[in-house]
Amino acid sequence: MNEDRLARYLDGEHDPDPPAEFVALRRQLADESVWLEPPPHLQEAIVADIASRQDAAPTPLRAASRHRTARRWTAQPWAAVAAVAAAIAVVAVIMFPRAETRQLRMEGTDLAAGATAIATIRTTPTGEDITLDVSGLEPPPPGFFYQGWVRQGGEPEDNAVTIGTFHMRGGDDEVTLWAGVDIDDFPVLTVTLEPDDGDPASSGEVVLRGRLER
Amino acid sequence: MLGPILAILSSFDRREGGRRRARLGSRRAAVADEAAGAEADDAALARRFAGGHRDAVRELYARFGGPIFTVAYSVLRDRALATEAVQMTFLKAWDARDRFDANRPLAPWLYSIARRTAIDVARSERRHVSTELRDTDATTAPPMEQAWEAWQVRLAVDRLEPREREIVRLHHFEQLTHDEIATRLAIPIGTVKSRSHRAHQRLARALNHLREEGVA
Numbered sequence: 419m420n421e422d423r424l425a426r427y428l429d430g431e432h433d434p435d436p437p438a439e440f441v442a443l444r445r446q447l448a449d450e451s452v453w454l455e456p457p458p459h460l461q462e463a464i465v466a467d468i469a470s471r472q473d474a475a476p477t478p479l480r481a482a483s484r485h486r487t488a489r490r491w492t493a494q495p496w497a498a499v500a501a502v503a504a505a506i507a508v509v510a511v512i513m514f515p516r517a518e519t520r521q522l523r524m525e526g527t528d529l530a531a532g533a534t535a536i537a538t539i540r541t542t543p544t545g546e547d548i549t550l551d552v553s554g555l556e557p558p559p560p561g562f563f564y565q566g567w568v569r570q571g572g573e574p575e576d577n578a579v580t581i582g583t584f585h586m587r588g589g590d591d592e593v594t595l596w597a598g599v600d601i602d603d604f605p606v607l608t609v610t611l612e613p614d615d616g617d618p619a620s621s622g623e624v625v626l627r628g629r630l631e632r
Numbered sequence: 633m634l635g636p637i638l639a640i641l642s643s644f645d646r647r648e649g650g651r652r653r654a655r656l657g658s659r660r661a662a663v664a665d666e667a668a669g670a671e672a673d674d675a676a677l678a679r680r681f682a683g684g685h686r687d688a689v690r691e692l693y694a695r696f697g698g699p700i701f702t703v704a705y706s707v708l709r710d711r712a713l714a715t716e717a718v719q720m721t722f723l724k725a726w727d728a729r730d731r732f733d734a735n736r737p738l739a740p741w742l743y744s745i746a747r748r749t750a751i752d753v754a755r756s757e758r759r760h761v762s763t764e765l766r767d768t769d770a771t772t773a774p775p776m777e778q779a780w781e782a783w784q785v786r787l788a789v790d791r792l793e794p795r796e797r798e799i800v801r802l803h804h805f806e807q808l809t810h811d812e813i814a815t816r817l818a819i820p821i822g823t824v825k826s827r828s829h830r831a832h833q834r835l836a837r838a839l840n841h842l843r844e845e846g847v848a
Contacts, residue, residue, distance in 0.1 A: 425836035429828055430803065430810070443839055446785045447804035453789075454711070456701040456718055461693045464722045468689055471726065544719060547727075580755045583748060594727045596720055598756060618755045 467544060524607060524628030530555055535626055537607055546597040548581055548607070555625065557587040558611055565612045566595045567620065568604035578620065579604060583612070605630040678738040682729045693722065696739070700746040702786040703779050707750035713757060717750040724749060743783050781842060788838035796831035799824060 427433045427440045428447065446452060519540045526533030533555040540547040548566070558564055563585045569578040582595035597604070609626040677695070680688040697718065704717035724745050725732075732741060789797060802808045802816060810828065814821040 421836045421840045422833075424840060425829075425833045428804075428835060429832040439842065442781065443785065443842070444804065446781055447789075447800070447835075448807070449706070449782070450805065451702045451706040451782055452786050453801055453805050454701060454705055454714075456697055457711075457715055460715055460718060461690065461697065464693060464719055465686070465689055467719070467723060468726050469686060471723070544716075544723070547723075580752060582752045588731070594724060596724075596752070598716075618758055 467542065471542070520601075520630060522607065522628045522630045524550070524609070524626040526554065526626055527624050529611065529623060530625035533626060535609070535628070537628060539601055539630070541601075544596075546581075546599075546601050548595040548597055550593040550595065550609075552586065552591045552593060552626075555586065555591075555609075558585055561614050563612055563614060564625070565610050565620070566593075567608045567610065568597050568599060568601060569606040569608060570604055571606060577604075578608075580618075580620075601630060674738045675734070678732070678736075679734040681725075681738075682732050682734040684729060689722070689726070692725075692738075692742075696742050698790050699739075699783050699786040700742060703743060703746045703783050704750040704753075706779055706782040707747065708754055708757075713753055714750070717746070717753045720753070721746045721749045739783075739787065743780065746783075747779050784839060784842055788835050791838065792831055792834060796827050796834070799827050800831050800835065803828060 423433070424440055424443070427436055428444060433440065519538060521539065522537050524535040524537055533553065535550045535552040535555070538549045538551070540549075550566070555564075563583050565583045566581040567578045568581055571577075579597065579599050581597045582593075584593045584595070586593070607626075607628050607630065608624050610620050611623040611625055612621050674695070677688060677691055681692055700718050700721050701714055704714035704721070705711070708714050708717060721742070725742060728745070789800065792800065798817070799813055802813045803810075808816065810821060810824045813828075814824045817824070
């Protein structure tokens with residue numbers, strides 16, 4: 419039985435012609451990644467960070483945008499009232515941003531005409547938590563994904579730091595990304611379409627772009 | 633908006649990538665089904681985590697902190713970066729908890745977040761090195777199958793009894809013989825052999841599916 423043979427092989431018994439899969443498993447068992455432990459303080463740091471996120475009050479715009487993604491607009495009177503309230507909230511938050519939470523609007527390029535996104539940027543002890551509330555952006559075709567970037571300028575060749583990848587194939591339009599750099603130094607936020615080819619460089623195919631005004 | 637994007641696609645050969653991902657996805661689903669019995673506790677944990685119970689975070693960390701660190705380290709090969717990736721993985725999982733279907737297996741979902749996060753950290757790090765350093769930087773993410781294998785091996789090892797786990801660690805990581813393990817642990821050689829035999833049978837049982845999947 420293969421299972422017994424694998425057990426004997428892993429236990430050090432000589433096998434004259436071990437399958438490649440056996441050899442790979444033994445190599446994996448000898449790799450330090452299997453035996454290393456995370457630092458002792460990490461669990462408490464994660465628990466504390468999650469507690470602080472849970473306790474944080476949602477911003478008015480965030481609440482409004484969640485409402486928008488959950489339901490489609492209709493001609494009902496309450497929708498108009500909600501639209502006005504949301505618009506006021508957007509203006510208020512953009513004009514008077516809280517120290518730890520800022521927002522910017524992203525517009526679709528020619529590759530994604532009509533697409534928009536509201537980016538909510540929240541400063542945390544571990545970095546910038548960037549949530550995109552996306553509208554009108556289709557999921558990428560198979561073999562492709564979207565990638566978020568923060569840039570010092572607006573051009574693809576400018577110094578850029580990736581903030582994560584996503585695909586939106588699950589039907590959700592809220593995306594959480596992370597930046598480990600100061601957003602004031604990288605104020606341009608873009609989303610590119612990337613082929614799943616393992617190349618870490620940007621394709622330069624920008625589908626969404628926005629700039630954080632200081 | 634799809635028109636211009638479809639035009640871009642012609643420059644990429646993506647079909648093989650899609651098929652590969654589909655095959656891997658079905659294999660993962662099969663593994664998840666096979667492990668469903670052993671991970672019955674995970675279902676209850678998943679429900680509590682998805683429900684926003686803060687105490688579930690500690691339990692989730694106790695169960696998956698090690699395997700997530702293994703995946704992160706296998707991608708990054710740097711303890712500090714792997715630690716950062718583990719922290720980000722848990723925060724991302726927490727933020728996405730209301731979108732997680734608690735009826736689905738928890739482990740593949742966490743693995744997926746962990747690997748993607750580690751790759752993002754690696755890419756972000758690479759952006760910061762100078763051009764000169766980048767030219768000599770041979771760090772690349774391991775193939776998806778290899779990271780999945782590392783995750784599975786870590787899960788299997790963590791489920792061993794501590795005494796058996798230590799013998800497996802000494803045997804494989806420190807490359808000690810049974811005699812040397814007996815000396816190190818100050819226990820009879822017969823005890824080492826019986827524990828080693830039992831431990832490797834359990835490992836083989838837990839990991840044999842990787843062979844059938846052709847992952848290992």
